[in-house]
Amino acid sequence: MALRARRAIAASAPPARATGSATSARDGAASAAATAVSAVSAASRAAAKTCATAALALALALAPAPAARADDALSPSSSSYVADGARMLSQTDEARMSDALRELERATGWRVRVVTVDGLSARGGRESARAALGLPAYASSLPSFDRRTVVLQADPTAPALLSIPYVGDDALRDLGRPFFTELESRFGNMFYLRENGPAKALRDAVASLDACLERDPPCRVLPGLPDEQLGACLTFAVVGGIIAGGASKIKGGRGGPLQWVLLFAPLWFSLVGSFGVGPVVSRLEPGEREAPLAKVLGAFAVSAVLPWAPELLGTRRAAGGGGGGGEDGGAGR
DSSP, X not given: OHHHHHHHHHHHHHHHHHHHHHHHHXXXXXXXXXXXXXXXXXHHHHHHHHHHHHHHHHHHHHSOOXXXXXXXXXXXXXXXXXXXXXXXXXXXXXXXXXXXXXXXXXXHOOEEEEEEOOXXXXXXXXXXXXXXXXXXXXXXXXXXXXXXXXXXXXXXXXXXXXXXXXXXHHHHHHHOHHHHHHHHHHHHSHHHHHHHOXXXXXXXXXXXXXXXHHSSSOOSSOSOOOHHHHHHHHHHHHHHXXXXXXXXXXXXXXXXXXXXXXXXXXXXXXXXXXXXXXXXHHHSOTTTXXXXXXXXXXXXXXXXXXXXXXXXXXXXXXXXXXHHHHHHHHHHO
C-alpha cells in the first residue's frame, strides 16, 4: 500500500509543475498587456494636451483683438477718441468722428470719448465698459478721467443702445443729468434704431453732444425737436386753449368773462407756455423755430374758439333764417 502511494505521488508531480508554469505565463501576459494599455493611455493624454495647446495658440493668433484695441485707445493717457470694438462704424465714419472730437477738445477743452462694445462676447454691463476703457474690472469709480471728460458707450446687442459710464463733474454741472438721460433715450430707443440703424444713431448722438458742448455756455436741453415731442407740444396747446375758451364762457362776477380767464390762467398758461411754446423755443435755433411755433400758437387759438362753436354756429343760422324770412315776406307782399 505504501509503495503504491509513493508511485501515485511520483506520477502526479510532473503535471503539477506544468500547471504552475502555465499560470505564471498567463500572469506575465496580463502584466505586459496592462503595461501596454498604460503606455497607450499616457501617450494619448500627452497627444491630446499637445493638440489642445496648439489649437489655443492658433486661436489666439488668428482671433481679432477689438477689446485690446479699445483698452489701448481709451486708456486715460491715450490721445484716441473712438474705439470701435463692436465694429459699428466704417473707417471713414470713425475717422470723421475722431477728427470732430479732436477739434472740439482743441477749441473748447471738452473731451468726448466713444467706445462700442459687443455685449454678447464681452463680460457685459459695467465690467465690459471698464474693460473697454482700460480700467480695473472691479473699480468702484472711474477716477482716472478729468472733470471735463464724457465717455459715451454703445452696445448694439443691448436693449438700449447708448449708455454713459462716465461724466466729469464739470460736464454734469453745466449740462445737467436730464440732458444725458434724454441723450440716451432719444437716440438709443428701439424706434429710433428701427428707423435709422445703430450706426446712424451713434453718429447723431455724438453730433448732438458735440454741438451742445460747442456752445458757451453749453445747452441745458438736447437740441432738436423730434416729431413725437412736437406732437406733445401741440397736444398741450390744444388742452390749454380749451381750458381758456371754457373759462371765457363762465358768466357772473364783476369782471365778466375776462375775470375767469385770468383766474384759470395759471393752469392754461403753464400748459401752453411751459409744455407747448417752451420746448420749441429752447430746443430750436432762430430760423428753425418759426414754423413749429406758429403751429403751437395756431392750435391754441383754434382750440380756444372751440367752446364758442355752438353759439357761433347758432348765430349764423339765426342770421341766415332771418334773412330768408324777410325775402319771403317781401315776395308775399
